[in-house]
Amino acid sequence: MSAKMMTFWSLENKETTSTQSSLPPVVSPTQGTPPSSTSSGIVTPSGTSGSSGPTTTNASNRNSLVPKAGVLIIRVCKARNIALPPNVKLPPIPSQPQQAQSDAMSQNRNRESMTRKQFWWMPYAVVEFDKNEVVVDALGGDTYNPVWQYRAHFDVSRESEVSISIFLRHPPNPEPSSPTVATNDYYLGGVKLQPSFSETKVEDQWYEIMGGQGSLHLQLAYKPSQQNTPMTFDSFELLKVIGKGSFGKVYQVRKRDTNRIYAMKVIRKAHIISRSEVTHTLAERTVLAQINNPFIVPLKFSFQTPEKLYLVLAFINGGELFHHLQMEGRFEDERAKFYTAELLCALECLHGFNVIYRDLKPENILIDYNGHIALCDFGLCKLNMGEAETTNTFCGTPEYLAPELLMGTGYTKAVDWWTLGVLLYEMMTGLPPFYDENTSEMYRKILQDELRFPDDMGESAKSLLKGLLTRDPNTRLGNNGSQDIKSHPFFASIDWRRLMQKKLQPPFKPSVESAFDTSNFDEEFTSEVPLDSVVDDSHLSKTLQEQFKGFTYNPASDGVMGESLNTSESVGSNRW
Numbered sequence: 001m002s003a004k005m006m007t008f009w010s011l012e013n014k015e016t017t018s019t020q021s022s023l024p025p026v027v028s029p030t031q032g033t034p035p036s037s038t039s040s041g042i043v044t045p046s047g048t049s050g051s052s053g054p055t056t057t058n059a060s061n062r063n064s065l066v067p068k069a070g071v072l073i074i075r076v077c078k079a080r081n082i083a084l085p086p087n088v089k090l091p092p093i094p095s096q097p098q099q100a101q102s103d104a105m106s107q108n109r110n111r112e113s114m115t116r117k118q119f120w121w122m123p124y125a126v127v128e129f130d131k132n133e134v135v136v137d138a139l140g141g142d143t144y145n146p147v148w149q150y151r152a153h154f155d156v157s158r159e160s161e162v163s164i165s166i167f168l169r170h171p172p173n174p175e176p177s178s179p180t181v182a183t184n185d186y187y188l189g190g191v192k193l194q195p196s197f198s199e200t201k202v203e204d205q206w207y208e209i210m211g212g213q214g215s216l217h218l219q220l221a222y223k224p225s226q227q228n229t230p231m232t233f234d235s236f237e238l239l240k241v242i243g244k245g246s247f248g249k250v251y252q253v254r255k256r257d258t259n260r261i262y263a264m265k266v267i268r269k270a271h272i273i274s275r276s277e278v279t280h281t282l283a284e285r286t287v288l289a290q291i292n293n294p295f296i297v298p299l300k301f302s303f304q305t306p307e308k309l310y311l312v313l314a315f316i317n318g319g320e321l322f323h324h325l326q327m328e329g330r331f332e333d334e335r336a337k338f339y340t341a342e343l344l345c346a347l348e349c350l351h352g353f354n355v356i357y358r359d360l361k362p363e364n365i366l367i368d369y370n371g372h373i374a375l376c377d378f379g380l381c382k383l384n385m386g387e388a389e390t391t392n393t394f395c396g397t398p399e400y401l402a403p404e405l406l407m408g409t410g411y412t413k414a415v416d417w418w419t420l421g422v423l424l425y426e427m428m429t430g431l432p433p434f435y436d437e438n439t440s441e442m443y444r445k446i447l448q449d450e451l452r453f454p455d456d457m458g459e460s461a462k463s464l465l466k467g468l469l470t471r472d473p474n475t476r477l478g479n480n481g482s483q484d485i486k487s488h489p490f491f492a493s494i495d496w497r498r499l500m501q502k503k504l505q506p507p508f509k510p511s512v513e514s515a516f517d518t519s520n521f522d523e524e525f526t527s528e529v530p531l532d533s534v535v536d537d538s539h540l541s542k543t544l545q546e547q548f549k550g551f552t553y554n555p556a557s558d559g560v561m562g563e564s565l566n567t568s569e570s571v572g573s574n575r576w
């Protein structure tokens, strides 16, 4: 595959939008008619009920039943009668030398003396709430009746499902000298549930394990925040540097009170002002805070100091798609299809909110612990793009630029379908379709060259790619709605409803040891000492500072968690 690609956007080209025909009203997700694209599964038409906002197929809509910010305490107790997937034959389990293998019943009495260990024969659980994942190793029990007795606190900033997935590690390779083959751990099933955000209720129940056998004992309790403490940098401990973008660093951090691990993106105000990027940065914050889609990285909090802006996001620890594609060269068809389908749902959701993403590329796609997609980096997205609206800003990443963007004749949401085609092509072949080391030559190829496919590519993949990589955006597949892409034969095996519920088992699960694990991130970053630099450009004028009004987002102190996508300047509080 090509080297890491840099996003750019032209400074000469001011962000402009023009409307070609009479527009449908630009609708905020919190008011009136729902966004036009409703098939993402997140937003469904609200017209029938006459309600004041979109409703959801699951409880992931933060505009309905929005809980007050607080902490959700989840205790994963134990499971019983778990079964291994058919055809899995395990080697003999070593005799039980460790104390952790003692009888499950003694766990509660004797917990402190036991250690959690990664015995391959003991299932581990991945607990997830709002894309925040905790890996829990067993304390005792056995393969079929593991005991975890683990309690985790999750920050609640919006309504989200709790998901518990149970896995078994692969037994060690009996011939250590043979090359290691990356294998997925065995998935033994899981439980998804909608927690009650009622203060008084403690849920204590056995749940049937779906996608496997047996049942799981869980306890859940929700505590709303008591105080209105503003979030500050000191609420977090910096752990590692995990990435660098054009505007600053991204850190892995630990929130001191709940112990949860997050990604913190730090942006210098002076830097974005000098590059006229304030609008984009505020757009990123607005989109992330508003959109609740299973394949988009959620924003948990944002705050600011006179010098810097801080975005606190769920930490997605399986690494960038770029990292995995680089290691493997290209992906099997099924894997490329799965990622494309999840990304299609993310883009469809953004388009439904009249947002164009504009910067799809393997570097901006993260893989979560279970192997699902999480789209990050909304620094280039464009808001308020109704169906008929065009914009002109020349921005993106050279390899992924759509022809109409290169022509400078204005472009619409359809640019995202072109980039989805480029990405699918790159995942299946290892290189973007019109790749050339010389950028000018690459632009020429994007505009003129015939689209070529390797001999071994299947007919339905070719047909989909031809559709998405159609130069004329008006006849490009997806231009009349994302459903046309979903209905393409290439996706015939995808059950879109189950995909949106994250019920399709990902074809690849990254190897992640714990929530702290950064092994899927570039050592170039993770080896760096994590320090938030002191900057002395704190003399931004009051007028300049005014531009950042509304950036701060801390549901715990704001109290209310719903907000509108179209009012980036007026939401949240201005507290710095």
Ligand SMILES: Nc1ncnc2c1ncn2[C@@H]1O[C@H](COP(=O)(O)OP(=O)(O)OP(=O)(O)O)[C@@H](O)[C@H]1O
Pocket (backbone or CB within 6 Å): 006, 007, 242, 243, 244, 245, 246, 247, 248, 250, 263, 265, 297, 313, 314, 315, 316, 317, 320, 363, 364, 366, 376, 377, 378, 379
């Ligand atoms: N939520 C997250 N979880 C884990 N890693 C993340 C997260 N957000 C960002 N990263 C890492 O940090 C890198 C840089 O983040 P991001 O792309 O948002 O920064 P940027 O400054 O906008 O970059 P660019 O210059 O590409 O626009 C990502 O490619 C990814 O590796």
